[in-house]
Every structure is written in C-alpha cells, then in structure tokens.
Amino acid sequence: MDVTVNGQKKSLCGIRAHENALDWLRSSRLTGSKEGCAEGECGACAVMVAVPDGSGGSTWTAMNSCLIPAAALDGQEVVTAEGLGTSGELHPVQEKLAEAGGSQCGYCTPGFACSMAAEYYRGDRTPCEHPEDSEHGPNGFDLHALSGNLCRCTGYRPIRDAAYELGSPEVGDPLAERREAAPPTPASTDYTADDGRFIRPATLEEALGILSSEPDAVLVAGSTDWGVDVNIKGTRVPLMVAIDRLPELRTLTMDDSRFEIGAAVTLSEVEKHLGTRIPLFGELFPQFASRLIRNRATLGGNVGTGSPIGDTPPALLALDASVVLASSEGEREVPLAEYFTGYRQTVREPGELIRAIRVPQPLAQVTAFHKIAKRRFDDISSVAVAFAVDLTDGLISRARIGLGGVAATPLRAHATEELLVGRPMNAETARQAAASLAGEGTPMSDHRASSEYRSIMLSQAVLKFFAEQAEREEVGA
Incomplete structure (x- = not known):
C-alpha cells in the first residue's frame, strides 16, 4: 500500500484501519x-487530490483530509501545502496570500492555500466581465471554493483580495500540466490492522459478495458522515468497505423518462452536470455544507444515512425520486417516499447497497428549496422544505412538498399537497397552505430550534414560495 504525496511515493504500511489521512x-x-x-467544518486540514475530470484528464480537488480514511488513499495522488511551494520559491497562491496579508497566526493558512490552489487550477475558470453582478471575481475565481475554510484572526477581506489577484497558471507549471493525464486508478485494497479491516473491492459484484457474507460491514463512500463518527465518537467497526470509486456506482445518465445518478457520484459532480438541468438541484447544492464537503460527499451517502436533517432527501422527495437497491440477489426500485421507516432506519436489507437514485421526467414546472439554518452556508438545517408544483390553466394540477427536520424521517407533506391541487396560486391559497404545512410532521425541540419555531418556519416557507412565484410572474409579464 502506498500513495503519491507531493510527487513522492510514501508507504501506507503500518497505518490503523480507522486512521484518517490527516493524522497519517x-x-x-x-x-x-x-x-x-x-x-470537516473548518478546512484547516484541506489537501488536493487528483480525480477524473470526465474527459480523460485530471482535476485537482480540495478535500478534508481529517475525514478521508488513510487506507482510501492507496494508489492515489495527493498534494499538501508543502507540495505547492517553499519559503524560497512560493507558489502563486502562497505569494498572493503573503502580499495581501492573508495570514496572521497561520494555523488555517495551509488549508486556505490548498482550497485556493484547487480553484486556481480549475480548467474552466475564465475572467468575469461583470464581477459586480456575479459571485465570481474579475479573474473568474469562485469564492465558494473557500466556503469550507474558516479564519478566526485575519478576517476574510485580505484572503478574498489574494484570490482575486490570481492569474492563470504559467506554462510549465507542473501541477497544471499534471491535469492532462488521467489520475491513478484507486488500488484494490484488502488491509487488516489491529483496529479493523479496510477493503476496496474492484467491482460492484465483488462488493455485493462481501456484503452478502458480511452484512454488518460499513460502506464508506465520501466518508463525510462516517469520518465524523470515527473522529468524534470514536466509532470502530470490524470491517469497512470502500465503494466510492466503483465504476458501476459512478454513472450519470439521462433520457426523456428519467435521470439516473450513481450512488457514488459526488455532490459537486451532480451540481456540475445537473445543476441547470434540474433547477431544484441548482438551488439546493450551494446551500449544502461547503465545497470541501461536496467534493467528497455522495448523493447515495446522503440518502443512505437516513438522517432526518439531510439536505437532499426533501428535494428528492419533491422530485418523486426513487432508490435503486442492489444485492447479490439482484436489484429492486423503491420510491423514496417509502424508503425511510424510522429514525435513521430504512427498507434497505442487510446485504444491499444503494446503486443509484432515479429522478423521473418531466420535471415540475415550478420548484424551490428553502433551508433554515443558523448560518447561511456550511451549516446543518433546522428545517428544509422543497416544493415542486405544476400549473394547468392557472390552477395547481400537481404538488409535491418534501420536508426535513420536522420528524424522525424526511417526509412528504401529503395533506398540504392535497389542499393545493385545484387551487390558484394566489394569496388566499398561500394562507391556507401555510396553516396546513405548519401542522405537518412532528417537530421537536433541540439545540438548533424549538418545535414552535420549526412549525412557524414551515408556514413561512409556503408564504415565501408563493411570494417568489408571484414576483417571477410579475417580472415575466
């Protein structure tokens, strides 16, 4: 077992099965x-990993090394802040941070440098003609690339200034040239240590065979949820099975009848390829954690955890999505509305894994995603509401509303959906729907929000949805 770090191969032999990449x-x-x-909330641990760009080359992608199992790096290629430059020969990102005064205590700076460098090497980054009307800087730099990096002493203005001063990589830049070649294929791994066993199967068939004989094995994809359990809760299990690079789980297809998204496709990849094709995704993903997290987190993983506050299930429920479950016995498709059975409990049987998520076409005419959280970005939702509505002759002909954070599971707001059908999109309908939605679910009080607050936010989400739609119609008229 070995990994290429900053251009040099390093052995992974002797690591613990649950050891994360940062500690190693x-x-x-x-x-x-x-x-x-x-x-995975502060970004101080950020590194760059070479991943496929979808066109036969590589893209440098920033990730939280504190969440990645070290064993998952077997055969991979990683660049840390030390690999960007030295004190005698700074990388352009490091140079601009120094010139702008973007570092004070320096604790977070290496992580910022790696996230900034990944955006610096983004292949489709182009100058922005009207940065005042965009979230991108004049050089095309997307500040959301730094959304997962926190700084507690410098302030963000000089860091932003440094980012906006970056030009394009120069000819001969080895990290830029590296993008022309495909990244290394993850090595098949079967590693045993005193604290457990880590397996990376080569095929889906092999993975399903392992699950058939070891149904209690923990499936590891992006590890953005599992990594927290290992780090914070000290969770240890006998067997982990890495499925994040299985080709059969990395497909993304679409036709006139549906979109099919492989369970191991990362959220950043879904956002890139479907963010405009599925407008509800375009609203959802910028509010989902940070770019560092979305670069690793998978759609199948977010659904598979069964969390009642996951951000994607409400949107997928509104889209009438279904889950494709695979086992050594075959496949079955389950509507997402029937998938969750209790708190972090689902219909997935031992030996099964999520192979794909399916979203039927045609999509609803009007959609919206509202997330209520303590922070605008990079936070867990207190309440999440997704709307998908069709109109016929000015009346609502079909409505789907997905809710998160108001029950033990994500759920559909069936009563409010039924109330909306046949009614016009006017203020009176909005008021009645708001009163109905406030009574959906069984919201509880916790450290994020009270049950009363959650109910109020449900009703406010309806009023906001109707107001936004009225504004769009006015602008369109």
Missing part, C-alpha cells in the same frame, strides 16, 4: 495541514 500525513512530518474541528 502529520505523522509523516507533513504538518502544514492541521486539525481544527475533526468534522
């Missing part, structure tokens, strides 16, 4: 990456 890097004297939160 630091034990290898690459101490630029730091542990700040161990949950």
